[in-house]
Amino acid sequence: xxxxxxxxxxxxxxxxxxxxxxxxxxxxxxxxxxxxxxxxxxxxxxxxxxxxxxxxxxxxxxxxxxxxxxxxxxxxxxxxxxxxxxxxxxxxxxxxxxx
Amino acid sequence: xxxxxxxxxxxxxxxxxxxxxxxxxxxxxxxxxxxxxxxxxxxxxxxxxxxxxxxxxxxxxxxxxxxxxxxxxxxxxxxxxxxxxxxxxxxxxxxxxxxxxxxxxxxxxxxxxxxxxxxxxxxxxxxxxxxxxxxxxxxxxxxxxxxxxxxxxxxxxxxxxxxxxxxxxxxxxxxxxxxxxxxxxxxxxxxxxxxxxxxxxxxxxxxxxxxxxxxxxxxxxxxxxxxxxxxxxxxxxxxxxxxxxxxxxxxxxxxxxxxxxxxxxxxxxxxxxxxxxxxxxxxxxxxxxxxxxxxxxxxxxxxxxxxxxxxxxxxxxxxxxxxxxxxxxxxxxxxxxxxxxxxxxxxxxxxxxxxxxxxxxxxxxxxxxxxxxxxxxxxxxxxxxxxxxxxxxxxxxxxxxxxxxxxxxxxxxxxxxxxxxxxxxxxxxxxxxxxxxxxx
Numbered sequence: 001x002x003x004x005x006x007x008x009x010x011x012x013x014x015x016x017x018x019x020x021x022x023x024x025x026x027x028x029x030x031x032x033x034x035x036x037x038x039x040x041x042x043x044x045x046x047x048x049x050x051x052x053x054x055x056x057x058x059x060x061x062x063x064x065x066x067x068x069x070x071x072x073x074x075x076x077x078x079x080x081x082x083x084x085x086x087x088x089x090x091x092x093x094x095x096x097x098x099x
Numbered sequence: 100x101x102x103x104x105x106x107x108x109x110x111x112x113x114x115x116x117x118x119x120x121x122x123x124x125x126x127x128x129x130x131x132x133x134x135x136x137x138x139x140x141x142x143x144x145x146x147x148x149x150x151x152x153x154x155x156x157x158x159x160x161x162x163x164x165x166x167x168x169x170x171x172x173x174x175x176x177x178x179x180x181x182x183x184x185x186x187x188x189x190x191x192x193x194x195x196x197x198x199x200x201x202x203x204x205x206x207x208x209x210x211x212x213x214x215x216x217x218x219x220x221x222x223x224x225x226x227x228x229x230x231x232x233x234x235x236x237x238x239x240x241x242x243x244x245x246x247x248x249x250x251x252x253x254x255x256x257x258x259x260x261x262x263x264x265x266x267x268x269x270x271x272x273x274x275x276x277x278x279x280x281x282x283x284x285x286x287x288x289x290x291x292x293x294x295x296x297x298x299x300x301x302x303x304x305x306x307x308x309x310x311x312x313x314x315x316x317x318x319x320x321x322x323x324x325x326x327x328x329x330x331x332x333x334x335x336x337x338x339x340x341x342x343x344x345x346x347x348x349x350x351x352x353x354x355x356x357x358x359x360x361x362x363x364x365x366x367x368x369x370x371x372x373x374x375x376x377x378x379x380x381x382x383x384x385x386x387x388x389x390x391x392x393x394x395x396x397x398x399x400x401x402x403x404x405x406x407x408x409x410x411x412x413x414x415x416x417x418x419x420x421x422x423x424x425x426x427x428x429x430x431x432x433x434x435x436x437x438x439x440x441x442x443x444x445x446x447x448x449x450x451x452x453x454x455x456x457x458x459x460x461x462x463x464x465x466x467x468x469x470x471x472x473x474x475x476x477x478x479x480x481x482x483x484x485x486x487x488x489x490x491x492x493x494x495x496x497x498x499x500x501x502x503x504x505x506x507x508x509x510x511x512x513x514x515x516x517x518x519x520x521x522x523x524x525x526x527x528x529x530x531x532x533x534x535x536x537x538x539x
Binding site: 001003026028030031032033034035036038040042043044045054056058084085086087088089090091092 | 184186187188189202203222224277278279364375376380381382383384385386388416417437438439511512513
């Protein structure tokens, strides 16, 4: 299992939710919508004019050179910080796993 | 009625006395041979003891190692064990009632509900920072007096323990959530105990806006216990709240391990899951993912009984345990916890297009319920806690062999969120008397 952590700043909550939904959802007969992917997406909320999202990426597709990259449409909004930030995943280091 | 627990016959040593097989661990107990860890044998030993027909798979909260939870049966290959994928660390309540940390991909046998059960949880974020350091400025001490001393915390370790005594004015010990709820249900929790003296003390715990919480009253004694508050629906909660009801020094309470978590979806009641410690940041525990158990040789191709004894964290919100063909929803036998409260559903989906769903009600999905789903074309029945609650005579035919046991709805979504005390798979249908015995 290859894990990576990404931190993102979207321009709005709506934009963030659109990107999250793009990762995959389905809706059952009871009207519940739920993710169909294995990533852990955490919406941290608004900070100033930005809407913050942390993601624990699980087994992202490998590029041709063996590296991994953000899923399509996410890279533009990624940020790279020198600390663990305002949110972390239990037992995992952003500095060690940053994408 | 047979009282011999039948899976014991697969082991090299047996006794007429319950549980004695475990005392003789050096003998040919296959679970001991295969598992790096083994616990909770006594409670599990007495499970599923009343059925003469042999189950092909029995999973109890007993044996595990990194990446795998072991089935009690079969005890020879193919074992049909489920793999656990879990990213990061977690916590559990161990057999001694203490909070214990758990490393990546180790299945958790949790004793929060008094008996050992496999803990399978969705991801959650503890929105409260400094969950064990109430001296931090993020904790607002309004109408409480905070003191500290050295004592034993709920991990069983010597540590700084904080205590709060109530004061007459309105307010309590409050902390802002890192990210407030906006339509989500919330669950608040904290370990608390009466600091000194005999008897008990009442404690208010809850959440809401600053200075305006919705609370419940919990009673604590001299021993640590986790007290909880769950919202009954969606909220706009922004703060965690706790305070002794009494302002007397004798009713001072000690506290540890605060947590406030939001439901993923809006409009749902709150839930409280395992503890996620925090310091300066909010922290997320990733989801447990139990999958790829079972085998075509262990699951009835066109008929059988699928049994679980389990409890969920919340009384509403879909989650499931399933037998499926190749991790697909096209052919599957599912025990669903419905998005309708107090409701459990048995569902067969066959050859993609045929879906048969039958529902039963329970007092509460968060209680341990014994559920058996009998599936055979034209003869389906859902049994819960000793009673046949629903039937169907609809015909069906699977067009792919059922091959996988997973704690999800069969296709890697709607994962189980709660405690699983047992799972059994029978390759043939059971009689009504056997189903009654199994689920009683």
